[in-house]
Amino acid sequence: MNYPEPITKLIDSYMLLPGIGRKTATRMAFYTLSMDKDDVKEFSDNLMSAKTDLRSCAICGNITTEETCSICRDTNRDQSTILVVEQPKDILSIDDMNAYNGLYHVLGGVLSPVDGIGPENLNIKLLLNRLRENKAVKELIIATNATPDGEATAQYLAKLVKPAGIKVTRLARGLAVGSDIEYADEMTLKSAVLGRREI
Amino acid sequence: MNYPEPITKLIDSYMLLPGIGRKTATRMAFYTLSMDKDDVKEFSDNLMSAKTDLRSCAICGNITTEETCSICRDTNRDQSTILVVEQPKDILSIDDMNAYNGLYHVLGGVLSPVDGIGPENLNIKLLLNRLRENKAVKELIIATNATPDGEATAQYLAKLVKPAGIKVTRLARGLAVGSDIEYADEMTLKSAVLGRREI
Numbered sequence: 180m181n182y183p184e185p186i187t188k189l190i191d192s193y194m195l196l197p198g199i200g201r202k203t204a205t206r207m208a209f210y211t212l213s214m215d216k217d218d219v220k221e222f223s224d225n226l227m228s229a230k231t232d233l234r235s236c237a238i239c240g241n242i243t244t245e246e247t248c249s250i251c252r253d254t255n256r257d258q259s260t261i262l263v264v265e266q267p268k269d270i271l272s273i274d275d276m277n278a279y280n281g282l283y284h285v286l287g288g289v290l291s292p293v294d295g296i297g298p299e300n301l302n303i304k305l306l307l308n309r310l311r312e313n314k315a316v317k318e319l320i321i322a323t324n325a326t327p328d329g330e331a332t333a334q335y336l337a338k339l340v341k342p343a344g345i346k347v348t349r350l351a352r353g354l355a356v357g358s359d360i361e362y363a364d365e366m367t368l369k370s371a372v373l374g375r376r377e378i
Numbered sequence: 379m380n381y382p383e384p385i386t387k388l389i390d391s392y393m394l395l396p397g398i399g400r401k402t403a404t405r406m407a408f409y410t411l412s413m414d415k416d417d418v419k420e421f422s423d424n425l426m427s428a429k430t431d432l433r434s435c436a437i438c439g440n441i442t443t444e445e446t447c448s449i450c451r452d453t454n455r456d457q458s459t460i461l462v463v464e465q466p467k468d469i470l471s472i473d474d475m476n477a478y479n480g481l482y483h484v485l486g487g488v489l490s491p492v493d494g495i496g497p498e499n500l501n502i503k504l505l506l507n508r509l510r511e512n513k514a515v516k517e518l519i520i521a522t523n524a525t526p527d528g529e530a531t532a533q534y535l536a537k538l539v540k541p542a543g544i545k546v547t548r549l550a551r552g553l554a555v556g557s558d559i560e561y562a563d564e565m566t567l568k569s570a571v572l573g574r575r576e577i
Binding site: 183185186203210211218226227242244249267268271 | 402448
């Protein structure tokens, strides 16, 4: 026996999501059948809306429903610092901690020779234009992930931007707060020792 | 900073799914933005289709796009046995192991006094009608989950059906106690069917 087509196709759609295999997708599809009809309708509409109503901010690449995003439009923010992230979702993580009030720039990924992603595939040209046109920017904080590709991308950006006299910094690496030295990996420990601070 | 409304609403929709918290829903929503537009459109359509094009089989309660399901229409199947499951998805698990070729009946749940689910909330009346009208049925295999509620439901059904002279069996205790049929491996399911016992 095969499932009827509508449920098979819904299972296939759920399987497109990251980390969702056939078993979980099947469970989700059957759960969908038991959901309130209005909720499913809204779910269906929200999928299309997210795909059609959202665009990239013309300045920083963040997601927005307008021409520019709410952060770029906010003149109360510190205009002298730009923090560079890989993805729009990283902005919320950083902004939520209330320790940074400057601007952002979204690369849309990292350099990855293995995946064939070069500088031309990232939002780098827009960043250089921003720095050229806006002389108020004094510091560029590179907050790519602490992965080899994130590291390489940070080095690449630093080389591009430093000659313009802009200070380029990178998020500190070291022990995660609350973590044990015993369980830290070698590279993390090394960074923690090299980046030690006087107390 | 808050996310734009289209993404917030999509995150909320993903959070309706079983086992999906805010972090995973956020990841899924951002992943959706990077998906092919046609895939998202199809996903959106499939959600509505599963909810509107599927109905319960008028005979057994299985999901179907027609008046009756493909199993009930299949005259090559053994018409003397009905296997009772909690949910439509259980039918595929059992049918896929190729150890059973009879008919099915979907209860739509189990008796659960705690959740206020009594016999009137389950597909039991239709089952009794089937047994009354179709004298060919000689055995009723009760394949509710091996949970206390599944067990109680099996006992309840046995008491109802036995007086009519129909043999009532229960899947063998090959299933791990407290586990769901959906997650059982094929061999366990197979031995459970073959080792079924009269109750």
